[in-house]
Amino acid sequence: MSTHGTTAAQGEQPRWLDAEEQRAWRAWLYSAQLLLDRLDRELVRETGIPHTYYEILVALSETEDHMLRMSELADRCLSSRSRLSHAVSRLEERGWVRRQVCPDDGRGQLAVLTEEGFAALEAAAPVHVEGVRAHLFDQLSPEQVAAVRDVGETLLRHLGPR
Amino acid sequence: MSTHGTTAAQGEQPRWLDAEEQRAWRAWLYSAQLLLDRLDRELVRETGIPHTYYEILVALSETEDHMLRMSELADRCLSSRSRLSHAVSRLEERGWVRRQVCPDDGRGQLAVLTEEGFAALEAAAPVHVEGVRAHLFDQLSPEQVAAVRDVGETLLRHLGPR
DNA sequence: GTGGAATAAGTGAGCCCTCAACTACGCTGC
DNA sequence: GCAGCGTAGTTGAGGGCTCACTTATTCCAC
Secondary structure (H helix, E strand, C coil): CCCCCCCCCCCCCCCCCCHHHHHHHHHHHHHHHHHHHHHHHHHHHHHCCCHHHHHHHHHHHCCCCCEEEHHHHHHHCCCCHHHHHHHHHHHHHCCCEEEEECCCCCCCEEEEECHHHHHHHHHHHHHHHHHHHHHCHHHCCHHHHHHHHHHHHHHHHHHCCC | CCCCCCCCCCCCCCCCCCHHHHHHHHHHHHHHHHHHHHHHHHHHHHHCCCHHHHHHHHHHHCCCCCEEEHHHHHHHCCCCHHHHHHHHHHHHHCCCEEEEECCCCCCCEEEEECHHHHHHHHHHHHHHHHHHHHHCHHHCCHHHHHHHHHHHHHHHHHHCCC
């Protein structure tokens, strides 16, 4: 048993996967897990920055003034508020991000990228991009890259905006 | 700055991503994160079984006698030995898996799926497959599904077997 | 058969994430 | 001007994972 199978333990008959779907699903799942894992490990090993931290630094660096509201930052990093709050606390300890009360909303906080944080990001970016090239783009033909984008954007329309 | 950029802080010039690659990478990353997250959450919510546990139960159920050596099980689940050891301990507490010394190698342990574990899997499988359908296959054309498989298997040849 | 390397698995400290409170502020209507 | 509700963010307990280390067994050369 797994995602295919012949026994249904429910009222509605489950729409089991056929052999082709099974292969597609497993290939997607394993490759996604391995790729995410590999990129994270290499980044940590070579720069000491986990991918989750990296994403936060990137999001901040992409704004005009290197700062974002906590909730906006959480959305851009596909992170829960709580997770982001913990993560920013840890980044503060490293001196890479600083918190600042939001001028136009007393409830809000701004996460601000520090000089040190920007420097850490600059050091990590080449490592990260090299990983993405080596393990993704270098392995795929232009047609496959186009398909990756197409499938990804299709799924995002379903799963996203949120 | 991010995975594109114009400043290189290294000897070797980083091979930055162009705009198209950037889009492909982000689409892939976000869709992968959202899909994995969504499937796990739905499975936990409706069955109380996290996806990592589910994968272990599936791997065991797919063998002839519903048992596997710990290290073989770890490989099939793309899990570290340590992680699997912890996970199997938790599954033992739920009564879904049982450990048993390996007859032909005194160092080895066999993880054995129990009746209760199999029943839990049978209950969870329809929920899981429905999630995979709803969030993956129902969203994609047959051509896109073929591309997913093709890309996944290509990446696996690079990332996998280990 | 014995010493030593290799292999199988488990353990525990520490980090990260989730979930469910909780605090603090803002907004509206009366 | 304050009651009540919604929103922004934080907190802490608890679970899961990683990493380095430990224990137990097997393999092999001699």
